[in-house]
Amino acid sequence: MIILVNPRATRPENRRFPLSIMAIGAALPSDVNWKIVDGNLPGIDAFSVIAGHIEQAAAEGDPVRSVAMTVMPGPQLVSAVPLAKAIKQRYPDIPIIWGGNFGSLYPQPVLNAPYVDWVVQGQGEETFLELLEAIAGRRDPKTVAGIAFRQKDGSHWIGPERIWKGPGELPAPPYHRIDVGQYLRPTILGHRSGVYQASIGCPYGCNFCGVISVFGRREKVQQPERTAEHLRYLVQHHGMDSVHFYDNNFFLNEAHAREVARTMKPLGLRWWCEARVDALCRFSDATWRALREAGLFMVFCGAESGSDEVLERMNKGITTEQILMTAAKTREHGIIPEFSFIFGDPEKPEQEMENTFSFIRRLKAINPDMELISYFFTPTPQRRRTYGGVDAHAGTPDTLEEWIEPEWVAWMTHEDPRLPWFAQKLRTRAQDFDLVLKSRFPSVHDRKTREWGKLLGKAAAWWRWRQEIYDDPRLLRQIRRFARITPDDSQAYGHLRPASAPKPRRSPRIVLTG
The missing domain is CATH 3.80.30.20 (tm_1862 like domain)
Incomplete structure (x- = not known):
């Protein structure tokens, strides 16, 4: 069993198809069981749902092999960090994999987190399949393009970039695996x-x-x-x-x-x-x-x-x-x-x-x-x-x-x-x-x-x-x-939202070089 997680990135009323984890699921072999957990759905407690899947899979003899999360910068990162911590605390032996733009842009802080085991950088469909083989001990992880991980001495291994494919070369979105009407x-x-x-x-x-x-x-x-x-x-x-x-x-x-x-x-x-x-x-x-x-x-x-x-x-x-x-x-x-x-x-x-x-x-x-x-x-x-x-x-x-x-x-x-x-x-x-x-x-x-x-x-x-x-x-x-009928919604997706005036905050440590 593989659990594919879309941590909360927006309010439930702004939810959209979880395209990234749908694409990963579509690329998995037909004999691999997988489930999607979307933290953007209304009324969902993502951790409880994930824990339920893990317990059920163990009882049915198909234990969870990994929990894979897509993580974008911003609100989704805010949700992903405590969620990954909680999963690792309760299930320390289950590998946690992060994909998505944040880890691709900033792999080092992700690898510094003890509750994340692997980072998929760039396009993930083929990388994820090869990473599962490495986790199972069937190949050397250093031969998998597009991954990063902590080595035994604590140093970081960031592998070579994967040559990626266009959408036309990959499986169709598996709409049958989600409740389309909800999105x-x-x-x-x-x-x-x-x-x-x-x-x-x-x-x-x-x-x-x-x-x-x-x-x-x-x-x-x-x-x-x-x-x-x-x-x-x-x-x-x-x-x-x-x-x-x-x-x-x-x-x-x-x-x-x-x-x-x-x-x-x-x-x-x-x-x-x-x-x-x-x-x-x-x-x-x-x-x-x-x-x-x-x-x-x-x-x-x-x-x-x-x-x-x-x-x-x-x-x-x-x-x-x-x-x-x-x-x-x-x-x-x-x-x-x-x-x-x-x-x-x-x-x-x-x-x-x-x-x-x-x-x-x-x-x-x-x-x-x-x-x-x-x-x-x-x-x-x-x-x-x-x-x-x-x-x-x-x-x-x-x-x-x-x-x-x-x-x-x-x-x-x-x-x-x-x-x-x-x-x-x-x-x-x-x-x-x-x-x-x-x-x-x-x-x-x-x-x-x-x-x-x-x-x-x-x-x-x-x-x-x-x-x-x-x-x-x-x-x-x-x-x-x-x-205003309701306040501006800074958690709406993309350009289909109004801009909101930010509140004053402490200055990040950005410096100039050169």
Whole structure:
């Protein structure tokens, strides 16, 4: 028996398919018994469920061979640490395996934790199978690519990277092993929204992005026909009406986009995806129309900065002119664009932030439906480099216990990274700008503010937006507070959530090098 665990990462009402552990389970041989435990389900006590599976498996003569957990940075790490501790304390002989992005980015603190035995780095399907052989004593663990572990002398072994495969080379998601209906939740896309991932990796070299650390500058994409086949099953058998694609880069090129549109259109789904502005601005009007007719409702693009100089320093590979062109194209074809921007440039934080404010205003003038997704810059480990003189590992915690303290959770989620070059007054100004913009132009995501509050906020923000005055918008904060149906939810998944203003926290120990 293998137990695959998705520790709590969000509130139950925001749960989504546990795609990562579903993929691991699908790759296991048919004679291996496995169960999924999803800590995001309502009313679940993950430890009690896991313990029950362990006791039952032992009684039935199929003892649990390992407990494998997927762990993302942020709220999921906060849940995973005490859960792994509790399992190891009660069942010390059962190997605990961690996979997911956190261990891939930061293996050392995971290996410092006595309650985690193995770390799977990068793509896990084949690595996990070989690791099970090593745990059973049938092979030397040092021959397994993509794993890390503590050696007998306490030193850490971090193996070579595994050559990974695209989704089209791996088994289909095992939807029959979960209660699909529990995961189809209402979003702005529809009443029964699901999630899907049709590719892995990204071929671009943005030097602030953690995707490169896990997969390098590579992307593998399955054929659109196979994607449509899996989605068709969910539509026909479970009534899914919309889908949020998790791909880091959904369109390879225009020909691929047209094929996606062709296969998606018969499904009748409304969908969200992530794409590059340099690709989108090259699409013909015919391709844009095809995508809109196929159900594309919203497209997320990493704009990041309103400065060509900064974009070049980021190795982003796009220009401000391309961002403006994409805003115009989305307006022309009735597709809502989401543009992300990073505040907290290490070299010229104040100048860059003010420049980006001005650029966002230009985007809003071109396409008033444009949605802003803003982040604070957070150093992320990347292959053989630093960004702007920032060593992303320097000063980060050596233990998981410190990683789950509030200030480091805020750092991991980009909500409030306390960095020496980005003063509190700049963070506050960025938050005030965001409030003025989203009061003047209520977000399509905002379903938690009463309509009277949106109308009052629009009117109250009109003068501030017109005069470019963002400091200390007390009235707007009061309107938002009184008009909220429920508080902002910082544990909602991905970009389908509003940003929340973080509370002051102690500064993490990030230092500059070079």
